[in-house]
Amino acid sequence: MVFGGFAAASLAARIDDAKPALMVTADGGSRMGKPILYKSLVDESLRIAEHPPKHVLIFRRGLDPQMPVTAGRDVDWKEMSQQHAGAQVPCTWLESSEPSYILYTSGTTGKPKGVQRDVGGHAVAMAASMRHIFCGHPGETMFTTSDIGWVVGHSYIIYGPLIAGMTSILYEGVPVRPDPGVWWKIVQDHKVSVMFSAPTAVRVLKKSDPAWLKKYDLSSLRHLFLAGEPLDEPTHQWISEGLGKPVIDHYWQTETGWPVLSAMPGVEKTPIKFGSPSFPVYGYDLKLLRESDASEAGDDEKAVVVIEPPLPPGCMTTIWGDDERFVKTYFSTFSKKQVYTTFDWGIRDRDGYYFILGRTDDVINVAGHRLGTREIEEAVNMHPAIAECAVVGVADPLKGQLPMAFAVVRDAALVADPAARMKLEGEIMKTVDQQLGAIGRPGRVFFVTLLPKTRSGKVLRRSIAALAEGRDPGDLTTIEDPASLEQIRNALSSTQTKGNP
Numbered sequence: 001m002v003f004g005g006f007a008a009a010s011l012a013a014r015i016d017d018a019k020p021a022l023m024v025t026a027d028g029g030s031r032m033g034k035p036i037l038y039k040s041l042v043d044e045s046l047r048i049a050e051h052p053p054k055h056v057l058i059f060r061r062g063l064d065p066q067m068p069v070t071a072g073r074d075v076d077w078k079e080m081s082q083q084h085a086g087a088q089v090p091c092t093w094l095e096s097s098e099p100s101y102i103l104y105t106s107g108t109t110g111k112p113k114g115v116q117r118d119v120g121g122h123a124v125a126m127a128a129s130m131r132h133i134f135c136g137h138p139g140e141t142m143f144t145t146s147d148i149g150w151v152v153g154h155s156y157i158i159y160g161p162l163i164a165g166m167t168s169i170l171y172e173g174v175p176v177r178p179d180p181g182v183w184w185k186i187v188q189d190h191k192v193s194v195m196f197s198a199p200t201a202v203r204v205l206k207k208s209d210p211a212w213l214k215k216y217d218l219s220s221l222r223h224l225f226l227a228g229e230p231l232d233e234p235t236h237q238w239i240s241e242g243l244g245k246p247v248i249d250h251y252w253q254t255e256t257g258w259p260v261l262s263a264m265p266g267v268e269k270t271p272i273k274f275g276s277p278s279f280p281v282y283g284y285d286l287k288l289l290r291e292s293d294a295s296e297a298g299d300d301e302k303a304v305v306v307i308e309p310p311l312p313p314g315c316m317t318t319i320w321g322d323d324e325r326f327v328k329t330y331f332s333t334f335s336k337k338q339v340y341t342t343f344d345w346g347i348r349d350r351d352g353y354y355f356i357l358g359r360t361d362d363v364i365n366v367a368g369h370r371l372g373t374r375e376i377e378e379a380v381n382m383h384p385a386i387a388e389c390a391v392v393g394v395a396d397p398l399k400g401q402l403p404m405a406f407a408v409v410r411d412a413a414l415v416a417d418p419a420a421r422m423k424l425e426g427e428i429m430k431t432v433d434q435q436l437g438a439i440g441r442p443g444r445v446f447f448v449t450l451l452p453k454t455r456s457g458k459v460l461r462r463s464i465a466a467l468a469e470g471r472d473p474g475d476l477t478t479i480e481d482p483a484s485l486e487q488i489r490n491a492l493s494s495t496q497t498k499g500n501p
């Protein structure tokens with residue numbers, strides 16, 4: 001499954017890595033009432049891909065009446081189902097360790113990783129978490145407002161509720177259309193007992209009248225679960241008070257497939273601390289290790305969140321087609337200890353509550369979507385005018401983080417005046433849209449003539465991000481040319497006119 005917001009080039013990269021036997025797509029999807037032509041995107045990606053599948057199975061929703069069809073390759077879902085109506089298909093019994101699915105996620109390199117999950121462990125994790133964490137019971141209804149192309153959708157729109165014998169609601173759209181009450185009307189009309197969303201959606205709702213939260217009968221709803229990015233205290237408080245229901249912040253990753261840190265109301269009702277996803281979930285031997293020497297951090301000390309192997313059932317078993325990369329990526333952070341690193345900073349307070357403080361690597365979180373800044377950099381670099389660039393995540397009140405690009409142009413004449421800069425900025429944004437998808441589009445592109453780097457040539461992304469957020473750039477003893485930082489400062493404070501927002 002691939003997120004529908006990716007551009008053809010990103011989809012092609014995933015196709016070439018997964019080498020699927022068949023692709024399944026709808027003719028289109030709908031966003032804010034506007035059709036998005038998925039089939040055309042698939043066609044384009046198959047033109048670029050080196051390993052296109054033999055067939056594409058298409059479900060026509062009537063969103064693309066002019067949909068192009070490739071004879072011999074494209075197969076129509078409805079025709080197929082008529083041909084095979086009434087067919088008996090026996091179950092195929094698999095070893096519990098067989099792969100069940102691959103889901104791509106971003107990391108430090110530009111090449112996305114195919115997170116591979118097993119069959120048995122995954123089912124166990126889903127069944128157990130539905131009962132002990134989400135408190136979902138057979139016959140009830142779950143409403144997860146994610147996209148099935150992301151892990152939250154995989155686990156808690158599809159597998160989790162269905163394994164638990166629940167009805168699952170798939171929602172296509174945004175939280176404020178036709179009005180900011182639409183989700184709560186769904187809860188009322190379908191008697192939803194478990195709801196799962198993302199902090200970014202709540203921050204969007206927070207801009208409208210809180211009376212919307214009270215308009216519908218929410219008596220069926222037990223909890224609202226939020227995950228995917230840090231849940232700030234004011235947002236947590238606003239939604240808890242507005243709904244009058246427990247709102248549970250929980251923390252996990254594509255790699256783990258189910259919660260790592262969470263309150264577990266199905267086991268014990270522990271008090272919620274705003275800003276904290278509570279405690280390690282059973283099955284996870286969670287530790288906070290000091291970056292310097294892998295020793296265990298004390299209370300209130302910022303350290304790397306790691307999991308002592310073995311990982312519990314349901315967590316990734318390897319990277320699709322690359323066991324070595326799996327070990328190298330996730331188990332080699334510390335030379336002294338072979339532990340799984342989450343790539344997140346965390347802290348534990350005296351009461352045992354954990355707080356997540358952001359990533360240790362170059363991954364950013366834009367409106368709950370996980371993106372690698374390297375992937376965005378590669379997309380920016382596709383523009384012929386750009387020699388090199390650095391992309392960093394900068395705090396954003398609505399989206400959590402927003403990518404900002406700092407680009408070195410090949411020819412300074414191209415950015416000589418504000419009009420030229422604005423034109424190039426717009427072009428670069430378009431290039432990112434085409435290469436990666438609009439979700440990766442930088443909020444701004446700033447032009448500089450050199451990037452801050454260490455003497456060994458590593459771009460100082462953390463320092464750039466700190467400057468962009470108005471913080472101290474940190475330890476600069478290894479910087480090659482301090483003038484480069486000055487350029488970043490100037491670019492940020494200059495009146496470089498804004499391109500496409």
Ligand code: PRX
Pocket residue numbers: 105150151152226227228229230231249250251252253254255277342343344356358359365368369370
């Ligand atoms: O940095 C953490 C952040 O999102 C990352 C995982 O994103 P993804 O693979 O898309 O999986 C999302 C599954 C919910 C983490 O490494 N993150 C996720 N949940 C939280 C969070 N950061 C803070 N608080 C959370 N509750």
